[in-house]
Amino acid sequence: MADTSGVKAGTSVALSLDGVTKRFGDTVAVDDVSLDVAAGEFVAILGPSGSGKTTLMRLVAGFESPESGSIRLGGRIVNAVPADKRPVNTVFQNYALFPHLSVVDNVAYGLRMRGIRGPRRRARARELLDLVRLTAFGTAKPHELSGGMQQRVALARALAREPEVLLLDEPLGALDRKLRDDMQAELRRIHTELGTTFVYVTHDQDEAFGLADRLVIMRAGRIEQLGEPGAVYDRPGSAWAANFVGDANAITGTYRPDGDGARIETDLGEFLAGAPIGSIEPGHAATMLIRPENLSLSPVADQTRADQTRADQTRAADGVRHRPERANAISVRIRDQLAVGSRLKVTAVTPGGKSFEILQPRPGRTGLSDGDDAILEFERSAVLLYAADDPGDAPAPMKG
Numbered sequence: 001m002a003d004t005s006g007v008k009a010g011t012s013v014a015l016s017l018d019g020v021t022k023r024f025g026d027t028v029a030v031d032d033v034s035l036d037v038a039a040g041e042f043v044a045i046l047g048p049s050g051s052g053k054t055t056l057m058r059l060v061a062g063f064e065s066p067e068s069g070s071i072r073l074g075g076r077i078v079n080a081v082p083a084d085k086r087p088v089n090t091v092f093q094n095y096a097l098f099p100h101l102s103v104v105d106n107v108a109y110g111l112r113m114r115g116i117r118g119p120r121r122r123a124r125a126r127e128l129l130d131l132v133r134l135t136a137f138g139t140a141k142p143h144e145l146s147g148g149m150q151q152r153v154a155l156a157r158a159l160a161r162e163p164e165v166l167l168l169d170e171p172l173g174a175l176d177r178k179l180r181d182d183m184q185a186e187l188r189r190i191h192t193e194l195g196t197t198f199v200y201v202t203h204d205q206d207e208a209f210g211l212a213d214r215l216v217i218m219r220a221g222r223i224e225q226l227g228e229p230g231a232v233y234d235r236p237g238s239a240w241a242a243n244f245v246g247d248a249n250a251i252t253g254t255y256r257p258d259g260d261g262a263r264i265e266t267d268l269g270e271f272l273a274g275a276p277i278g279s280i281e282p283g284h285a286a287t288m289l290i291r292p293e294n295l296s297l298s299p300v301a302d303q304t305r306a307d308q309t310r311a312d313q314t315r316a317a318d319g320v321r322h323r324p325e326r327a328n329a330i331s332v333r334i335r336d337q338l339a340v341g342s343r344l345k346v347t348a349v350t351p352g353g354k355s356f357e358i359l360q361p362r363p364g365r366t367g368l369s370d371g372d373d374a375i376l377e378f379e380r381s382a383v384l385l386y387a388a389d390d391p392g393d394a395p396a397p398m399k400g
């Protein structure tokens, strides 16, 4: 399912993995991974704990060697090249700065490793401090700086060696939310200014979506999905990926093909969906996933009026008396409404006790109070439809 080519034709490839496998005893940490990263691209590797992200990074950096497969940097196979001779550098979560050296000397250290000496070294270190906006802090010691500033020093030091690929391993993991947001903006700016290839490991979805040109979603050592963030979110390749990169309401049922799309028979009634993602045998179990922002709620009274209007319009149009079929509607009762940032998160429950989460823009109020009956609706095109045969696809509980 994973499309690992991804790099546009005519673009030079900075990093290329081909069938890379790494085992630790019985654990296959990285399992036959192939991936091309274009020069200048910002790729984020995202996945749950233990999915092999750090191992993949360490293989590229040269801290681990693969059992099989090849790793190319700038077109050259580097499997046998030691870490310090590879054109890569790594920024870690713990900044690993030299505490006894000043900020400028920490950065200059990276230059000394490249054999740059004397005034040139100092001038270049100053330029790098300008780049990370720490010009005024050259003589400070690391402990005098905030966490975010220390991470910028680490970034400047890593960039001093002018790596072809910069590896960033959860670099913002130790920072609080506000600092992380600020640093994300800084990282984007620095990436744009330098045009260096960035490969960024994180298990923070927001960070990956906010920063990357492309996402690599890892699951159990393999690439589950590769793509631009919007495409991964809107059309995840599997139910697992859909649940991993965002929230989704799940309804399971039986799949029936219906023209270009599908009908799903469920305990809640029959629903219409578009074509499945992947294949499903007719008559087999299917999982429908609908993102909370793609569900809408309206009061029952409004719906009755709307139906009446539609019925009148239909009568007028075709002269036949019939109640227009409202696709994908479920009767629910509002249980709870909670403001989340600029949106309203509503929990609604069916008479049988199935709970749905709906995200509505605010201040577009629902006009509903807790305990009100309502109609929950969704478009056919909003349904992400998958075969329900992967035990790993069980939807995760909604995240807060």
Ligand SMILES: Nc1ncnc2c1ncn2[C@@H]1O[C@H](COP(=O)(O)OP(=O)(O)OP(=O)(O)O)[C@@H](O)[C@H]1O
Pocket: 024, 027, 028, 029, 047, 048, 049, 050, 051, 052, 053, 054, 055, 056, 203
């Ligand atoms: N040095 C090691 N020795 C033994 N097993 C290891 C070693 N390094 C990693 N593993 C195992 O390999 C698998 C992948 O680990 P890895 O650290 O790459 O995952 P990760 O996605 O980076 O996880 P996290 O988000 O928790 O850092 C895990 O099962 C882990 O226990």
